Amino acid sequence: MQTSVRLQKKFLEKLGHRVTLVSPGVRGNHAPDADTIELPSLPAGPGEYSFVLPSVLTRRALDKALATLPPVDLIHVQGDFWAAIAGYQLAEQRRIPVVHTMHNRVDVGIEATMPAPGLVVRALGAWQKATLGIRGPGAKTAWEFLGNFAKRANAVTAPSSHFAALLEERGVYSPVRVVSNGLDDDIAKDLLATAESTASGTEHHGRPRLVWTGRFSQEKRLIPFLEAVKASGIDADIHIFGNGALRKQAETIAASIQPATINFRGSVPYPTMLEELQKADVLIQTSIGFESQGMTVFEAAALGTPSVLADHRIAADLPADCFWLTPGDGVPGLAQALAVAVDDIRNGSGPSTAAYDPTSFFQSAKTDLMLEVYREALGERAHA
Template identity: 50%
Template sequence: MHILVFSDQHPESSGGAQVSIRLQRRFLEAAGHTVTVCSPRMHQAHDDDPNYLDTPSMPITLDREYAMTVPGRLTDRWLDARLAALPPVDVVHVQADFWQAITAYRYAERHGIPAIHTMHNRMDVGIEETMPAPQLVIGALSWWQHRVLKPRLSTLPTGVWAYLQEFAKRAAVVIAPSHHFARVLRENGVTGDAEVLSTGVDDAVLDEILAERAAEPTAPHSLPSFVWIGRFSHEKRLMEFLEAVRLARVDAVFRLYGAGLLLGKAQAFVAEHDLADHVVFVGRVSYQDSLRAIADADALVQTSIGFETQGMTVFEAAALGTPPIVSDPNIAAELPAESIWQPADGSVEALAEALRQAVAEIVSGTAPVVAPELAHTLRQSTQTTRLIALYEAALGGPGSE
């Protein structure tokens, strides 16, 4: 099969959906399929790839990492001209919710190709957290969608859920990356039958790390070691995490992996509160290095609440046997309660108390133990086998098994 994947942001930019796309692509190619990723051209230095199809774009963030493409006839013509030189597309996989989603459905409907849609974005929370005048943004998105994607199919009142339902009604299959997000889509009328398919962990990297640990167990850290991985942005609750570290006053090391607009503010906070001996800003690292960092740590800390549709780092930690502190109760419910720490509520004080508890249990040797069998169910090979079956079902039509 030739699978055409659409993403709102370039796969080489930072973000969980981008990691998911890169990983899925590699495993689909290993299974003998061709994958082309269509995303807005990135206005920052990045690795290039002949299977990236970068649509003309404009930067939308100050650091120029993220960009947007305007859907419409000009983009349609540009896309058709470039895809004409490639093997015929069999399946369109929409892994976008904004401009590229609209472009994806225009392409799929223009060429009579089935579309599968993985809904990565908790739009109701995401727009509220990241955009000024969120209701105005939602209204503008809905107007834009109705203008360039016709006829209107949604039966819900105009809003976030109608916007997503418009896509869902055009998709042969809708995928949610977690049970809790599938429930959100169902409860809000977007779709009642979303397939749950999480992003897995790279089998080869997982096997390599686990084999290394079995052959040569690592010595305990001199101080409990925690990792936090993500964009340095408000919705990830980076500053709340640092405030919890300050309140906890524990003798531990917290390594932060990632980059973003809050880096300067976070560094200033650490300097102001004399936390430099405990907080280390590592920067962005490769996927492999981030997994090694998780495996080397005593615990992972997840801090966003209500924003993540999967919480990839939590699943990666579980697969690697590293217990996580999980702030989001929806993500926590996806894993066995005995394998995680969970703050009592969403407050900074509760997170600080969870950090104290984790440090005490790590030091005493009573930290949660992650069930080893999770490593198998969370492998990307397992998820890719299921994804290919969904592609085949979409190609076979409604009666396909």
């Protein structure tokens, strides 16, 4: 999501638009960014994250920062909690249209990370009701929570057709426009040109090279992936990117795995991650029901790398022959898919991404689509 927002900003600015980001205070020493308004915030755990409690203090801080900038034409909300509340409060205060991109399966995320998820959702609903002045009872489900935001939006987008359909089915909003997250044109063109000139896109590794990337958290299913590697007995070179609370447990399991070798690579810059996706023989996607798009799967496909998909919904937006699907949701099904993928890679067979047009996933194309949504939202408010 952070990568997506940064890319949207970069490519909107290339077309001459002005983009200001509003975020929690960034933790650690860093140079101030004139295009980012950092609100008073609290640390969220020991890592990089912070959160904002929308209040008179934060509204004053936002108003003070915006007073030094040209007038705002449109607010693009790309969050589901504090960011959404702050964005809609500002929109109501200044009568500015809102486009809301819903990135997250809030229901699955809360169930995977919180004790008593039902109570958590009701608490969020009460908070939303109080801060936005919602009439009637507060939200009792995650879908009602999202829907209470969407009622105040001029347009709602989602990054995949399967998530857009789910939002419509659950009564959040209709119609939901599909505008997927994209791939940086500049980096992608260089990588694709290098692959074409050196044939590195078809380079054969001494052992199949598998990549897994994501937060080390329950909903991303890193632990079941490692258990599946152990159960499958595959001989492969596995590179794991990311970090999180489950690292120690993951390293303990990895130490017992043979003959595969597990390399924990930590967090890396975006260009490096794209290079690693291109070098891989296969990307492993393991979360189920959590991803609203599964961005790395599309990045990998655009760079010539097929994926093993545990979430069959993601497959709906990919060409039919550029991935392996797990036959079941558990560890045995994932182990079976890994074994098949490694055998296919060794035999030079299996899925191909040749039918996938990488330019269709370039951020410039996604920015053109989003500008259409912006114009519609601005026109709707002007008409009203």
